[in-house]
Amino acid sequence: MKKSSNKRLAMLFDLRKCIGCMSCVIACKSENDVPLGVWRSWVKKIEKGRFPDTREYFLPIVCNNCENPICVTVCPVNAGIKRPDGIVYIDPHRCIGCRYCMASCPYGVRYIHPEKKIAEKCFWCHHRVDAGLKPACVLACPTGAILFGDRNDPESEISKAIATNAVQVIKPEMGTSPQTFYIDLDIDTVEAKKEKKE
Amino acid sequence: MESQVLYNTFQQEAFGIFIAIYFYLTGLSAGSFILSTLAYGFGMEKFKPIGRIGVVLATVLLVIAPLFLLFHIGMPLRAWHLFTYLNLSSPITWGSFLLILYPINCLIYAYFMFTEKNKLTKIFAFIGLPLAILVHGYTGFILAFGKARALWNTALMPILFLASAIVSGIALMILVYSIKERFFSKSKSINRDLVFSMGKLLAWAIVFDLFLVGCDLIVLSISHADAQAVAHLILFGKFSFLFLLVENFLGKIVPLFLLLIPRFRTLTTVIIASILVIIGIFFMRYVVVLGGEFIPLI
């Protein structure tokens, strides 16, 4: 990979290391003051197979901060904004809470804040990134399963990990070019669906 | 592979019932408007009596419809942002302008119609026609841009919405016209010929609508996995009762028989058919909006 001057932040989950402890979820909740009943990040857990040939799988989900984010395309008031470094965030003063971004994002990562009534989602803790820190979940993960950094810098840990491992994204066919990558992503874990609660 | 979800979160509903009602009302409005232009734009004299009803309905419905949008959005007091922070790639932005232009045009058109300035009425009928088509067509794009929801993400959506708008518009017109003539006119009698011609129009509109729904279903049921899942949902799953029985059987097939078979054709059956259609199309909006977002994304 050639070194390019512009930054492109990316996140990588090494699912071989994930133990499903949800530390990232808790760190995210407290860092971003995420209210009850909604999540910016969560760990989907499934059980595959039948005893004795069975295993639990974990899939941490965050906003993919897509390269080609449909949520930004459809926001009628330009509240969804993609920064030059790739982070997609929502301007809280602009959002009118129309929920169109929630309807169009293929990953279901957005929610309406129950009190503020505006859309929110994971934006890779941009307030921490701007201060030179890593996102809260990256630091909280006890097994170091989450990598975060500049994908355009060949020397960064994440570039090396992406270059030397088979990586995958969720639903690449949606064409949003997600920038959250996974090592050891399992198709059944992505596709297993629970009936919606009534 | 046999697998079981142990833990996952639930996503909030994105659109829901208010949006379904909004789509329904704009559809009725666009349909009524298009019908009123038959006489005042295209000069079909026999439809003259419904021209005025059409434009009044179109305006009133289109004033009520956006209120449901305001109920839906979290920050209604920020609605003015829609006109100051434009994003031309968003169908909602297109809609914000249509929702202003279309009712204004309706008012001008109605004014000239009621003051009997026929030339000007005609001009505004033809300005209004594309606006009416767009004001409902854009709602089809709103859904079609929801790229992960297989039921929405089809290029058929705008035209499907227009077809059902015309269907529901004609039915509403038959109903309102009959009520008005029966109870609020001097003669207290309904012009049967007019009702039957509208009934015929309604029948052909239903045929076209059924054709589009059929095309959509056939492609959905052999397309990619998500599309098959949603086809299964509306054919055999939770929405099958509403989709098959209420929307298509009671709302389209039964009215079609009532309208097309000469032996059944009386004033009463045409009115019953219109009522069934009006209810059926409401559930069409309901199934499309709520069925489309029923299957969780992750």
Ligand code: SF4
């Ligand atoms: S994952 Fe969804 S919310 Fe996040 S950037 Fe992509 S489209 Fe937007």
Ligand code: SF4
């Ligand atoms: S909810 Fe807010 S961020 Fe989402 S599309 Fe509407 S205005 Fe934009």
